[in-house]
Each structure stands twice: as C-alpha cells, then as structure tokens.
Amino acid sequence: MKDFLQNLLVLLAVCLCALVAFQWVKEVRLKRRIEELGGAAQSRAEAIRTLETKLANHAGEIQRLEALRSGADGILKSNSLELSSMAAALGKARAELGGARQEIAGLRKAVGLANTNILTQNETIRRQNERLLQLAEERNRALSNYHILAGEFGVLAEKWNRQQESLGAAGTNTAGPAGKKR
Numbered sequence: 001m002k003d004f005l006q007n008l009l010v011l012l013a014v015c016l017c018a019l020v021a022f023q024w025v026k027e028v029r030l031k032r033r034i035e036e037l038g039g040a041a042q043s044r045a046e047a048i049r050t051l052e053t054k055l056a057n058h059a060g061e062i063q064r065l066e067a068l069r070s071g072a073d074g075i076l077k078s079n080s081l082e083l084s085s086m087a088a089a090l091g092k093a094r095a096e097l098g099g100a101r102q103e104i105a106g107l108r109k110a111v112g113l114a115n116t117n118i119l120t121q122n123e124t125i126r127r128q129n130e131r132l133l134q135l136a137e138e139r140n141r142a143l144s145n146y147h148i149l150a151g152e153f154g155v156l157a158e159k160w161n162r163q164q165e166s167l168g169a170a171g172t173n174t175a176g177p178a179g180k181k182r
Helices: 002-170
Strands: none
Touching: none
C-alpha cells in the first residue's frame, strides 16, 4: 500500500500541478481578457469623452446655427414683406407708366396738332406778310407819287404865285384857281 499511497500522492501532485498549470493558463487568459476589456473600456471611455466633447461642440454649433437660422428667418420675413411692398410699388409704377405712356401719346397727338396749326398759322402769317409787303410797296409808290405830285404842285403854285405877282404889279385883279378873288 505504500506504493499505492506514494503513487496516489504522486498522482495527486501531478494532478495538482496540472490543475495549477491549467489555472495559471486560465488566469493568464483571463488577465489578457481583462486587459483587453480594460483597454476596450478605456478606449470606449476615451471615445465617449471624445464623443461628449464633439457633442458639446456640436451643441454649440447647433445653437450658433439655430441663431443664424433665426436671423435668416427674420431676414427672410422682412425680405418677404419688402418684396411684397416692392411688388405693390412695381404694380403701381407700371400703372403710372401706362398712364404716363397714354398721356405722352395724347401729348404727342396734341403737339402734332399744335405743330400742324403752327405751320398753318405760319403759312397764313407768311401770306399776310407778303400782302403787307405788297401794301407797303404800294404805299411807298403812292407816297413817292404823292411827293412827286406835291413837288409838281409846289412848282405849279410857285409859278402861279409869280404870275399873280406879275399881274398884281400890272394892277389887274383876277380870280384865283378856285374862282375866288384874291
């Protein structure tokens, strides 16, 4: 039995060594797994911190973009209001333009008619001026003839006066040109 007990003791020692080796391998694997999980947890924690930082940055960016969007919405509303008022003003300006074009067309017709009337009046005035020039020439001729006649009458009156003086010196009293005595 002694052999048996020794063999059993050796067997138990070998089994115990095998168990220790098995647990050691298992523990090494578990430590590696723990290290892997710790590394993974650490990388996940770092990823979480990075994501939280990004989240905070993105939240700030979202707030900034929201503020810009709100400002852009305000600008859009004011632009829409301004655009509608400009559209109304454009409609009014177009209506005024149509009225102004009609007024211009009327004025053009009136100016054309006035020009026609002016041309007619100019022609009438030209004819009247020609008639006045003819009358002035006739007057000048009549005046010239009158001056000639007055000159001849003056010469005749002078001759008559000399004749009357020569007759008066002779002592005879005779009737004048109109049958009057002098």
